[in-house]
Structures are given as structure tokens and as C-alpha cells.
Amino acid sequence: MKSISVIIITLNESLKIEACLDSVKWTDEIIVIDSGSTDNTVEICKKYTDKVYETDWPGFGPQKNRALSYASCDWVLSIDADEVVTPELKEEIQSALLNETFEIYDIPRLSSFCGRDLHYGGWRPDYVTRLFKNGSASFSNDLVHERLVFETKKGKLKESLTHASIDDLDSMLSKVNAYSTAGTQRIVDKGKQVGLFSALSHGFWIFFRTYFLRLGFLDGKEGFIMAVSAGENTYYRYLKAYYLQKSKP
Structure with missing residues (x-):
């Protein structure tokens, strides 16, 4: 062995x-x-x-x-x-x-x-x-x-x-915050300008893909909550990138 x-x-x-x-x-x-x-x-x-x-x-x-x-x-x-x-x-x-x-x-x-x-x-x-x-x-x-x-x-x-x-909603929210912050720099490093619309559109797309295209609705209410949290993760990642870009001279 x-x-x-x-x-x-x-x-x-x-x-x-x-x-x-x-x-x-x-x-x-x-x-x-x-x-x-x-x-x-x-x-x-x-x-x-x-x-x-x-x-x-x-x-x-x-x-x-x-x-x-x-x-x-x-x-x-x-x-x-x-x-x-x-x-x-x-x-x-x-x-x-x-x-x-x-x-x-x-x-x-x-x-x-x-x-x-x-x-x-x-x-x-x-x-x-x-x-x-x-x-x-x-x-x-x-x-x-x-x-x-x-x-x-x-x-x-x-x-x-x-x-x-994810055990509960508290840990879900903590992960959304931590992972969205960690992924922010990757968006900024790509040099792509983002704003409120791009944050909303990307967040909605991730929710739609997770809940509908990937059949998340078949997992019941937890499937819905998971799809929302996935969308929120993306939304806040782009929103944080927007404010990070805005803060730079």
C-alpha cells in the first residue's frame, strides 16, 4: 500500500x-x-x-x-x-x-x-x-x-x-461576507469597471442559474435560500469591487 x-x-x-x-x-x-x-x-x-x-x-x-x-x-x-x-x-x-x-x-x-x-x-x-x-x-x-x-x-x-x-443562517451570512470580500480583488485586478447595475445583474443571474437552470427549487426551501445566498455573494462581491475602485485616486 x-x-x-x-x-x-x-x-x-x-x-x-x-x-x-x-x-x-x-x-x-x-x-x-x-x-x-x-x-x-x-x-x-x-x-x-x-x-x-x-x-x-x-x-x-x-x-x-x-x-x-x-x-x-x-x-x-x-x-x-x-x-x-x-x-x-x-x-x-x-x-x-x-x-x-x-x-x-x-x-x-x-x-x-x-x-x-x-x-x-x-x-x-x-x-x-x-x-x-x-x-x-x-x-x-x-x-x-x-x-x-x-x-x-x-x-x-x-x-x-x-x-x-452551512449549519444555520448566521454561518451563511458570515460566509457570504467573507467570500465576497475575498473575491473582490479578483474583479479589480481584471481592470473591468463595475457599478450598481453590474452588481445587480450578476447577482440575479447567479440566483436564476442556481434556482431554475440547475433545478435548485427541487431542494425545497433550503434550495431557495441557497440560491439567494449565492446571488448575494456575487452581488456584494461586485458592489465591494465598485467601492474599492471608487476609493482609488
């Missing part, structure tokens, strides 16, 4: 990190990069691994590359603190490492939103590229919505990561 490193980045994840860590304790190495948690996230992580590193926050892509730099095993599994590897996925990962048909693998993800598993609106199967041979890939330097960069073909696993995405 090839060895496998798990890499996780954290910030105040004490409510979810133990389930995540417990689901990957079968791996050879767990690496955690924490960016200043004020709860007991670090203490929980140290119960599972001695490879816990406390750093600043440079953004998602750079932080995951920091975690990757510590990985010493043959393969790497990158997961988020609010995700869990199911027993079925564990077995499939172990089988993939034995066969080594590909060097990169997508994993489907089943996400929950305010207590309901989402199957529509673009949330299912929601393939994420997370399993790869060490040295075959790295993360983009995007501050948010980072991606894995590689130059080889990838395979797809069938079993899912479970993802406790």
Missing part, C-alpha cells in the same frame, strides 16, 4: 474538526495548518497529529501550498475541516492507490445546507479534485476559490465526501 498524507487548513473549526480528523486517522500522516484559531481547534488537532503548524493567513491557495510543502507521503488527500471521509470512500481511495491508474482523482461531494443534503443547484455531485500523487500537482495562488494545477489526466471516484457546508 502506498502511503498517504492528509492536509487540512483550519481557523476556528472546533465544532467540526474532530469528525474530520477521526475520519482520516487511518492515513499515514495528517498535516494541519492553522491560521490563528481562538477556540480549541489546535488542541483538538494535536490529539490526532503532532504535525500542527500555526501561521498567518495568506489566502486559500497559498495556505494549501504551505500544507502541501510538509507532505512526505506518496499520495496527498486535501480535505476541508468541515468534510468527512466515509468508510466507503476510504476503501475506494485505498483501492485507487493500489491500482494507480491515474495520478489525480476527483471526488464527488455531498453537501448539507441548514440541515438538508443538497442534490441540485450545482451542488451535486460537486466534483472536487483532492486526491493526487505527491509532486504531480500544486494549488493555484488564488486567495479564494483556489484550484489544483496539474498537467496529467485525472480519474473520478464514486464514493462521496460529506460536507457540512
Whole structure:
């Protein structure tokens, strides 16, 4: 069996990190990069691994590359603190490492939103590229919505990561604010002038695509709330970009 490193980045994840860590304790190495948690996230992580590193926050892509730099095993599994590897996925990962048909693998993800598993609106199967041979890939330097960069073909696993995405409306609003702020600079860097109309039009389009074109309405009221939050994320991202552009001389 090839060895496998798990890499996780954290910030105040004490409510979810133990389930995540417990689901990957079968791996050879767990690496955690924490960016200043004020709860007991670090203490929980140290119960599972001695490879816990406390750093600043440079953004998602750079932080995951920091975690990757510590990985010493043959393969790497990158997961988020609010995700869990199911027993079925564990077995499939172990089988993939034995066969080594590909060097990169997508994993489907089943996400929950305010207590309901989402199957529509673009949330299912929601393939994420997370399993790869060490040295075959790295993360983009995007501050948010980072991606894995590689130059080889990838395979797809069938079993899912479970993802406790958003537990309640408070966490939804916090994520809308955090992600819209993180994505603002990308709009500004493109040099495109934006205003209130572009914020409204982009926000409405994301809601329409999520709720209608991607059948988010089939997920009931949670599907509607999720589509609204997706639209709000985009609306505020463009609105923040507008005011950022306006503040520059």
C-alpha cells in the first residue's frame, strides 16, 4: 500500500474538526495548518497529529501550498475541516492507490445546507479534485476559490465526501461576507469597471442559474435560500469591487 498524507487548513473549526480528523486517522500522516484559531481547534488537532503548524493567513491557495510543502507521503488527500471521509470512500481511495491508474482523482461531494443534503443547484455531485500523487500537482495562488494545477489526466471516484457546508443562517451570512470580500480583488485586478447595475445583474443571474437552470427549487426551501445566498455573494462581491475602485485616486 502506498502511503498517504492528509492536509487540512483550519481557523476556528472546533465544532467540526474532530469528525474530520477521526475520519482520516487511518492515513499515514495528517498535516494541519492553522491560521490563528481562538477556540480549541489546535488542541483538538494535536490529539490526532503532532504535525500542527500555526501561521498567518495568506489566502486559500497559498495556505494549501504551505500544507502541501510538509507532505512526505506518496499520495496527498486535501480535505476541508468541515468534510468527512466515509468508510466507503476510504476503501475506494485505498483501492485507487493500489491500482494507480491515474495520478489525480476527483471526488464527488455531498453537501448539507441548514440541515438538508443538497442534490441540485450545482451542488451535486460537486466534483472536487483532492486526491493526487505527491509532486504531480500544486494549488493555484488564488486567495479564494483556489484550484489544483496539474498537467496529467485525472480519474473520478464514486464514493462521496460529506460536507457540512452551512449549519444555520448566521454561518451563511458570515460566509457570504467573507467570500465576497475575498473575491473582490479578483474583479479589480481584471481592470473591468463595475457599478450598481453590474452588481445587480450578476447577482440575479447567479440566483436564476442556481434556482431554475440547475433545478435548485427541487431542494425545497433550503434550495431557495441557497440560491439567494449565492446571488448575494456575487452581488456584494461586485458592489465591494465598485467601492474599492471608487476609493482609488
